[in-house]
Amino acid sequence: MKSAVILFPGINRENDAIAALKQATGTQPTLVWHGETELPNVDIIMVPGGFSYGDYLRCGAMAAKSPIMRAVAERASQGVTILGVCNGFQILTEAGLLPGALMRNASLKFICKNTHLKIETTTTRFTNQYGKGDVVDYPVAHHDGNYFADEDTLNRLEGEGRVVLRYCDANGAVDTETNLNGSQRNIAGIINEAGNVLGMMPHPENAIDPLHGGIDGRGLFKSMVEAVS
Amino acid sequence: MKARVHVTLKNGVLDPQGKAVHHALQGLGFDGVNDVRQGKFIELEIDGADTAKAKAEVTEMCEKLLANTVIEDYTIELA
């Protein structure tokens, strides 16, 4: 099982991503520099969190134009499993691999804390280890996680079962109270039409060790491994 | 030549920053404000004197990078 982690200038959760992938796949992921034009042959590609290009202009905007992103788009079209977390999610939307955009949190503040998430579908490559409706606990750490898409897009995402994770409370209640950053319909993570690209704001890679205070994030990585083996 | 680019959120796109500014203005006692929208203003200093060419080039910059046309509109002025 081979995986790769893409490194843009300003990314800072690459080691967290590597630790999680290594734990799940049993092998050391390859780190790929943004200036490269080729990707190694891998089963899983992860675009990690951080502040690519300082989050200047728009989060993820500049990274989305990096040479390596053309290669990532090509792999996406070939059906390779791709996970974008936090800044990675922003980069994937800016690159057009996922619909919508991530705007400034409604509170306008950076938010770092654990949050409950509802697993909305278990038929994806990313959630097959969870039960439908399961509530998991991952941390978030972002300033711009407020998911926006127009009504048509939202309806399509819902209709096609592409909303994978929503912000909720410990009992799974999804409402404005539990909407931590103002996202449309509490959306925390979505997949593309083909189901091989997931973008999400929360950090499953920071919930993989009992010392993190919980290991709910392991299931997401294990799901990817199951799906591609 | 100078190009002035305004990037604003499309109508119908929620503007958390504008909303917060609006709220803060009300908090400061400015009651007569009905709406606030916040956008970006980018000034570029570019080579050449051919306005048409510059316009085309800046348009391309907007499409490729400066604006996210999923949620944003842009306008270009040259001077």
Added chain:
Amino acid sequence: MKARVHVTLKNGVLDPQGKAVHHALQGLGFDGVNDVRQGKFIELEIDGADTAKAKAEVTEMCEKLLANTVIEDYTIELA
């Protein structure tokens, strides 16, 4: 009435955003760009029709909230 406010960094103040955008434009092959500065553009919808009064009020909003006058300048247009 509509007020259009431009908030820009004062001359000499480092503009990390502008710098990064400039760099990214070069990376995309736009070689003719010599400088990029990024500012804010705020549109306000305000009550009343008295331009002088509106101008005074928006100036106060800028001083109090919209601009950080330690590092930023602002300009106001009314329409």
Added chain:
Amino acid sequence: MSTNQFNSTPITPELVKEHGLNEEEYKLVLEIMGREPNINELGIFSVMWSEHCSYKSSKKWLKTLPTTADWVIQGPGENAGVIDIGDGQAAIFKMESHNHPSFIEPYQGAATGVGGIMRDVFTMGARPIANLNALRFGAPEHPKTRHLLSGVVEGIGGYGNCMGVPTIGGETNFHASYNGNILVNAMTVGLADTDNIFYSAAAGIGNPVVYVGSKTGRDGIHGATMASAEFDDDSDEKRPTVQVGDPFTEKLLLEACLELMATDMIVAIQDMGAAGLTSSSFEMASKGGVGVELWLDKVPMREEGMTPYELMLSESQERMLMVLKPGCEEAAKAIFDKWELDFAVIGTLTDTKRMVLKWHGELAGDLPIDPLAEASPEYDRPWEVTPKQDRIDPASLSGKVDHIDALKTLIASPDLASRRWIWEQYDHLVMGNTIVRPGGDAGVVRVSGTNKGIAATTDCTPRYVMADPVEGGKQAVAEAYRNLIATGAKPLAITDNMNFGNPERPRIMGQFVGACQGIADACITLDFPVVSGNVSLYNETNGEGIMPTPAIGGVGVISDLAHHATIGLKAGEGALIMIGA
């Protein structure tokens, strides 16, 4: 020195005064120079002998602090302190203030404070693994407090979050004495291998002096020092005194420096912090006992028309000065090119023990190094013992207080209320090693790939120090010590940030002296040495000093994380026991 453009500005008594030098000091300048300085040289004396750089009021007392222990690798005097944490690894840490800039512009002031302290730590070869911050604001109801608090917190988060370093703790107090003078003290803890620590002493005559990082602008050149005719042409527009931080560039600088440090090319390295190129070049040269020739026109510049004076005094952020081994320039440059950062050879080491400044081949200044760096004025300022306060007789307090009401009042008071609002704005989880999050006694991060933890805390109770500086100083150290043991850590060493009022007042100086005595006592008793620190004086509000605030940053090690402790009560387990006096 021959006559040239730099001699055209007359050095008037007013100009000398505007540069913050008193008559005595200027006499010393003339003695050292053996002639009248030119404007560039005057500017250099001014910053080198400023309180900030020279510690002229505090030196005498700082020398009394205990700084050694078996595990201390480097005590005060370098960019940061270094302690051995076993297994060939070292913790490198320091705390530093950015009080005044944060009051003027809270976001940028606090942000650049965080940027500065992180540079101090990674200059020594350490990757920063934890940040903390000790904050003091005015009364909660003061009209400026909210604005300052939210700006400072956003600024700290804005910089630290972008750097990808978790902010794991700190402290926050409110008191009217800080109304016009808030305190923003930032601390960084880094991790390095003991055999790959970098120091600032320049060595190797003929070795290249290299500038890396961001370009130099007119940031932070002190307004008052600029009031000569020559620099007065274009209004203040030209010289903002507020520095804007660029954490993205600093993140690149961090990665590039660590990459270069993994090779064998660096002889010495120093960050350009306060007083920028001046203090970094003088310190490196002075420590190494060498001379330097700087070619100022080679310095990467952000703006047109910059002068040698401005280049030497600029406080532009995200810059470093290094001495490389000869012949390494190209290989080193390749690393900085990869990270898209400026790299320029701007000088060479000489055997003259003098700082020679060149501007397009012309001589722009020529100063002896040691007298400026080492023979700076040192004052034994008069001080008064703080009078003991009367004991309050409990019987004299009126009325009966309901315990529950009292508890509610306490819990809701700004000094005790939850700080969640603050630390949730800081990324305290990035790096995946945060074991104890903010909100407890000390933050704990795992040493990556091991089962070891580093615990860190900042502590001070200013009202204790106000009432009794000696006991208050002791108490701050003891509290840091206790907070570390409460997580299961063995406390190892501290950094300090001495925030006081005007040392020219004997009463304030007495607070400083008392606090130093108390800190020294506690550190000796606890075997808990001071390995780095920072002094911030002249913190005043309307002519009244702030409460004396010697913030203590403590660091300890947990040898096995399986045995760390947290503050939360565990449901259904055990009994509550109170120990101690």
